[in-house]
Amino acid sequence: MGTKSKRDYNDPLSIWNEMAALDRKDYDYYNRLTDEQKKQFSPYLLLRWGSMIEGNSDLQKYYLLAANSFTNQNFWSIQKHKKLQWLVCCTMSPECGKQRHGWIAGKKEKKSSDDLRKILLSLYPVLKSDEIDLLLKIHSSEEIKKWLKEVGLLEKESKNLQKS
Structure with missing residues (x-):
C-alpha cells in the first residue's frame, strides 16, 4: 500500500x-x-x-x-x-494573503483520438504535435477513418479504429 x-x-x-x-x-x-x-x-x-x-x-x-x-x-x-x-x-498574485492553490490537470483525450493520433503520427512523422491536433480538430474522426481506408490503411489498424 x-x-x-x-x-x-x-x-x-x-x-x-x-x-x-x-x-x-x-x-x-x-x-x-x-x-x-x-x-x-x-x-x-x-x-x-x-x-x-x-x-x-x-x-x-x-x-x-x-x-x-x-x-x-x-x-x-x-x-x-x-x-x-x-x-x-x-505578478499573478494580487497580494491578498495566502490562497489555497490547486493543480490544473491537462486535458485528457478520447481513446479514439489517441489511436488516430498515433496513426497520423506514423504516416506523417514530420508533422508537429500541434499540427496533428489541428488535423484532428478540423476533421471528424469519421472523415479521417474514411480517408485512411481510402489510402490503404492496414486492415488490423482499421479494426482497432472501429472498436473505438
Whole structure:
C-alpha cells in the first residue's frame, strides 16, 4: 500500500512553500534557494499550480486572467532564466494573503483520438504535435477513418479504429 506523503514545511521547494511565496510576492524567494534547489526548481509546476485557487470567484478570475495576461505571454522564451520566470510568476498574485492553490490537470483525450493520433503520427512523422491536433480538430474522426481506408490503411489498424 502506498503511504500518503506529508507536507514538508522545511523544504523550500515544496509546492506549499512555493505557493505561499508567490502569494506574498516574495521576489527574493528564488535568490534564497541553494544552487542544487535552483536546478530542481520547476517554473512549469509553479505556473500550473499558481494560476488556480479555490474560494472567492472574483479572486479566482483574477489569478487566471493575471496568469494569462502576465505570465503566459512569452513565458517559454525566457525558459533558461528561472529567476526571471519566478519574478514573472509573482505578478499573478494580487497580494491578498495566502490562497489555497490547486493543480490544473491537462486535458485528457478520447481513446479514439489517441489511436488516430498515433496513426497520423506514423504516416506523417514530420508533422508537429500541434499540427496533428489541428488535423484532428478540423476533421471528424469519421472523415479521417474514411480517408485512411481510402489510402490503404492496414486492415488490423482499421479494426482497432472501429472498436473505438
